[in-house]
Amino acid sequence: MFKELIVAENAGFCFGVKRAVDTSTDYKEKSKSDIYTFGPLVHNKNVVDHLRQKGINEVDINNLDKLNDKDTVIIRSHGVSPQVMEQIKNTGAEVVDATCPYVLAIHKRVKKYYEQGYQIVIVGDKNHPEVVGSNGWCDNTAIITKDGEGLVISAPKVCIVAQTTEKKANFEKVIEVVSKQCKEVVTFNTICSATKERQTSAEDTAKTVDVMIVVGSRSSSNTTKLYEICSKHCENTIFIDNGSEIPKWLFESENIKKVGITAGASTPDWIIQDVLEKLRGYLEK
Ligand code: SF4
Incomplete structure (x- = not known):
C-alpha cells in the first residue's frame, strides 16, 4: 500500500x-x-x-x-x-x-531552400525514417550530421533544419560549426516540444517520488530516454511494457509512500489507464 x-x-x-x-x-x-x-x-x-x-x-x-x-x-x-x-x-x-x-513543415522548408540553391543540412540520425523522408525533399542531397563533428561545408548558402526529436544542444553546435564556414546560413529550429515536455515532466515527477514507473516499449527510443532521465533522479525507477509487469514488491514494501508514473510518446492511453487502475487498487484509502 x-x-x-x-x-x-x-x-x-x-x-x-x-x-x-x-x-x-x-x-x-x-x-x-x-x-x-x-x-x-x-x-x-x-x-x-x-x-x-x-x-x-x-x-x-x-x-x-x-x-x-x-x-x-x-x-x-x-x-x-x-x-x-x-x-x-x-x-x-x-x-x-x-x-x-510539424514534419510536413520541415519538408516544405527543405524543398523551398533547396530550390533556391541552398545546401540543406539536417541535424539528426541519418537512419531515422523521418530524416530519410526529409532528405527526399531535396533529392537526397542533404548533409546529415548528429552534432557537426568533422563537418566541412563548401556551399556558399546553407539551410539547417533538425529532426523533430533532436537535442537542442546538437542543433546549436551544428549552427556554430556551419556559421564559421559559410556567410549565408538560414536556420529553422524544427525540434518538437512534445519530447522535451515529456522529459521535463518525467524528471520533475521522478525527483519527488519513492518509485518511478516508466510505461512503454523497450524498442522505443523516446521511452528509453525517459527511463534514463528518471533513473538519475529516482533510484527505484522501473520500466514496464504494460500493467501485467508491475512488480509485486511495489505493493508489499512499507517504505514506499509515493509512486510516480510516466509514459513515452508511443505508449497508448489504454495501457497507461490499465497500469493506473492496477496501482489505484493499492492506494491507501
Ligand atoms: S514528436 Fe509527435 S508531435 Fe512532435 S513532431 Fe513527432 S510526431 Fe509530431
Missing part, C-alpha cells in the same frame, strides 16, 4: 502519433478496403498488435507489390520522401497522409 500516485503532466501519445493511430482506426471502421500502414505506426508492440487485431497490417518499400487499387495505405507521422510517396501511389492504392504537420 502507498499513499500517493502522481502522473507526470505530459505522458503518453504525442499529438502526431495519436493523429496517425486515430486516422488508421477511423479508416478501418468506415472503409471496406484493406488498410496498411507504411512501416510500424509506433515503436510499441501493444499498439502494433492492437492494430493487427483490427485488421490493420504493415507494408514496406520491399513488399509494395502486394498492394492494389482496393487497398489503403496510411503514411505514419514520420512522413516519407516524394519519391516513396510516388512509388506507393503507383501501386494504385489510396494513400492517406498522416504525416505529422
Whole structure:
C-alpha cells in the first residue's frame, strides 16, 4: 500500500502519433478496403498488435507489390520522401497522409531552400525514417550530421533544419560549426516540444517520488530516454511494457509512500489507464 500516485503532466501519445493511430482506426471502421500502414505506426508492440487485431497490417518499400487499387495505405507521422510517396501511389492504392504537420513543415522548408540553391543540412540520425523522408525533399542531397563533428561545408548558402526529436544542444553546435564556414546560413529550429515536455515532466515527477514507473516499449527510443532521465533522479525507477509487469514488491514494501508514473510518446492511453487502475487498487484509502 502507498499513499500517493502522481502522473507526470505530459505522458503518453504525442499529438502526431495519436493523429496517425486515430486516422488508421477511423479508416478501418468506415472503409471496406484493406488498410496498411507504411512501416510500424509506433515503436510499441501493444499498439502494433492492437492494430493487427483490427485488421490493420504493415507494408514496406520491399513488399509494395502486394498492394492494389482496393487497398489503403496510411503514411505514419514520420512522413516519407516524394519519391516513396510516388512509388506507393503507383501501386494504385489510396494513400492517406498522416504525416505529422510539424514534419510536413520541415519538408516544405527543405524543398523551398533547396530550390533556391541552398545546401540543406539536417541535424539528426541519418537512419531515422523521418530524416530519410526529409532528405527526399531535396533529392537526397542533404548533409546529415548528429552534432557537426568533422563537418566541412563548401556551399556558399546553407539551410539547417533538425529532426523533430533532436537535442537542442546538437542543433546549436551544428549552427556554430556551419556559421564559421559559410556567410549565408538560414536556420529553422524544427525540434518538437512534445519530447522535451515529456522529459521535463518525467524528471520533475521522478525527483519527488519513492518509485518511478516508466510505461512503454523497450524498442522505443523516446521511452528509453525517459527511463534514463528518471533513473538519475529516482533510484527505484522501473520500466514496464504494460500493467501485467508491475512488480509485486511495489505493493508489499512499507517504505514506499509515493509512486510516480510516466509514459513515452508511443505508449497508448489504454495501457497507461490499465497500469493506473492496477496501482489505484493499492492506494491507501
Ligand atoms: S514528436 Fe512532435 S513532431 Fe513527432 S510526431 Fe509527435 S508531435 Fe509530431
